[in-house]
Amino acid sequence: MPESNRLLEPILDWYAGNARDLPWRAPGASPWSILVSEIMLQQTPVVRVLPVWTEWMERWPTPASLARESPGEAVRHWGRLGYPRRALNLHACARAITERHGGEVPTGHDALLALPGVGEYTAAAVASFAFKGRHAVLDTNVRRVLARAVSGQEYPPKATTPPERRLAASLLPDADRAPVWAVAVMELGALVCTARAARCADCPISDLCAWRLAGKPAHDGPARRGQTYAGTDRQCRGRLLAVLRQAHGAVPKDALDVVWDDAPQRERALDGLVTDGLAEVLDDGTYRLPG
DNA sequence: CAAGCGTGGGC
DNA sequence: TGCCCAAGCTT
16 A cells, blocks of 8 residues: 555635636536546646637537548647647547547547557546546646655656656555545645746645755756747747638748748748648648648 | 647746 | 747657
């Protein structure tokens, strides 16, 4: 028997009084709406997801309704959420679900994992939140809470490690409480145990937290990230795709050329968009979202 | 497996 | 102001 989880009750109690009222957590939220929310939330803050998710749910309330559209429509209505390949992934999910799963989001972790754009985290999240399965749900929030509370480190490793998975698995409560435990730890990381300026005064497990008890030592080791954005291919792709999104119909190449000066980089980025299925070249040399 | 992939907001 | 970060996935 694993040692009992002393974090469980304080975190569940805290969640009961502090959970945000997010629409994909409503009792009637469909598995599809939860899957859409999880893909949209990958690397993207809740406040930016909310309006897009709402529009998508009105427009495409079921996998079948999205599957009937062209992939380009998904990209267009993705707006400025970022990482637009996720729109293609969701469109491909919709088609896979209608073709292989009778139009219903699959309930099992493995079947979810086989869907495009669904990785270890998203499969566990949907299996847990939509179908009330018992899974360790390890997102950046949970990893940070466990790193601090249990391991005494300010930040988790850059990539998820086997010890982290073992720890998360060992903390899983019984099947009845596993889903709420998963969402509660995530919420604690999102609202209290934040990456910067952790609000330890509001934390329900501050008296158990190894990191706080150690005096909140600063992260040792190299700086964790260093990605500039200005001038990158990513920025260029974003500019080009914005033109295609806002135009309805084909766009002459001139209209793309004007948004980025560096021609070789622009061509490379445009080729990349086509390769990735985010844009199409027509016979007359014009460009558009994928049809 | 490290790198690439968007975008906007907070400090 | 620039840097860091936000419910990751894929190759």
